Amino acid sequence: MDIRRVQMTGGSSFVVTLPKDWTQQMSIKKNDPVRVTPQADGTLLISANISEDQIQRTREFDVTTCTNATFFFRSLIGAYIAGYTEIKVKSRGRLPSFVRMVVRDFTQMTIGQEVLEESETGVTIKDLLNPGELPFENTLRRMIVIVKGMHQDSIAALFEQDQALAEEVIAQDRDVDRLHWLMARQTNMVMRNINLSKKMGLTLYTASQYLLVSRTLERIGDHAVRIARNAVILSDKDQDQLIIAKIREASTLSLTIFDQSVTAFFDLDIRRANATIEEVKGLEHLCEGVTTAMLTHEAEDAIAVGYIAESIRRLGEYSADIAENVINYVVEHERDL
Secondary structure, eight states: OOOOOEEEEETTTTEOOOOHHHHTTOOOTTTOOOOEOOOSSEEEEEEOOOSSOOOOOEEEEEOOOOHHHHHHHHHHHHHHHHTSSSSEEEOOSSHHHHHHHHHHHHHSSSEEEEEEEEOSSSEEEEOOOOOOOEEEEEEHHHHHHHHHHHHHHHHHHHHHHHHHHHHHHHHHHHHHHHHHHHHHHHHHHHHHHHHHHHHHHHHHHHHHHHHHHHHHHHHHHHHHHHHHOOOOOOOTSSHHHHHHHHHHHHHHHHHHHHHHHHHHHTTOOOHHHHHHHHHHHHHHHHHHHHHHHHSSHHHHHHHHHHHHHHHHHHHHHHHHHHHHHHHHHHHHHHHHO
């Protein structure tokens, strides 16, 4: 830590000298401008970047010896989430066909990524999305609508023994992943560029809270898919109406808890958040009842219903996680209880 004393110049202005090592690293010379940004916690941020334009960052991948398509795809997603604005894929020889297929899948599964240049030995992917055009709250609200609809449709597919509807739920998981990756990408970009956070009107702490909720929503979507897959397994089986009634009751309560948690999140309602967490105990009891009632059924059916009950319970528990984030945020910002 470097401590510097405040000095006075001109009889009215206060000055602090900048560390020489930092100025050399940032190539700052005499009379060069720097940006000084006051922070909410009372600190000052000094930056050599005075432009509000998006910071351009490039990541290169040499796939000459790459043979694993899954690993390559995960690497591209990693670069996307890290906030790179340009991704270059190159090879010393002709690009393998699987690399082109992975690049195509990557651009289809991510938001704002497009192939701008392509040759026999390389591909350049460019980010065409201005991060400020998609506010965090809008992305999160869209995720909420999708995952809630996935849960409702997966339960409907179970009750109506509708395999097509179940398959539709499974396909929607890609949309949730795309939005979660976007949220993670924007968070990393905000962390690297304080000017972007000010432009988007949110603090770094708020951005991290949105990312936590986004990750929770992505997991809720995964459990909706789990329900749908087991609904397919049960689609040609005779239904026990007592079990169906118990599942319906548990599902209704889990969705109520979910709705209350997201309302508490956007309203920063700490009392509603606390009440929502308490309701999870009742949901756990209902889900245990579903599992117990299936003990007299065939093993395959009992296992499938057990997975469904578990995923319904997880929806409630993940909703409680969102409510806990509300309490943490409100307490952190010293708001009235």
